[in-house]
Amino acid sequence: MPAPPMLTTAEAAQTLGVSTRTVCRYVEAGKLSAGRNSNGGLRFDSADVLAAQRTGLGRPAPVPVTCGPDAAEEVPAAAAPVTGGQALPEWLLVHEAAALLRMSERAVREQAAREEIPARRYGGRWRIHRSAVEAPEAP
Known part of the structure; x- marks a missing residue:
């Protein structure tokens, strides 16, 4: 063999x-x-x-976006919308939030710096709270 x-x-x-x-x-x-x-x-x-x-070492494979104008675009699995019982992580990387918000990474960082979206800096890098990208719940 x-x-x-x-x-x-x-x-x-x-x-x-x-x-x-x-x-x-x-x-x-x-x-x-x-x-x-x-x-x-x-x-x-x-x-x-x-x-x-x-066993989960490394990054998760991309999950295809199945709705919206860029349905063929892929986003990291960690940033995938709530589907199949999997929720977003509490804090997203800038590129993950940008993909979900359909914005540039620069625009996300600028909004975070102006405190227009809930965000924090960890180790000099922005982390965006999931509430900034989740749709508001219906009453």
Whole structure:
């Protein structure tokens, strides 16, 4: 039986939807196992990377938008509207909120800075509260 294909750091990062530096952090933290090639580069067993992806390591796969003028556009699963019992996370990244609000990221950041939408800065980056993108409940 042939050995499973080995992946480079870039290929593992692409599979997990994260940066190569994040893959290295996963290795350092023991979240992902890796070997080294003869040149000292990291190599990953493809089965290990896929197993890590199934357990939630990395970014969720995009969920297609099924309504509105940009129905073919994709947004991250973390920002998907409430469907199938899954709710939005409490705090969204700027690009997630921008996709749901159909606005540019710059416009979302400007509104956050002017306090027009509920937002906070964490580590120098804006996080937008889900109430800014949820439709108001009907009375």
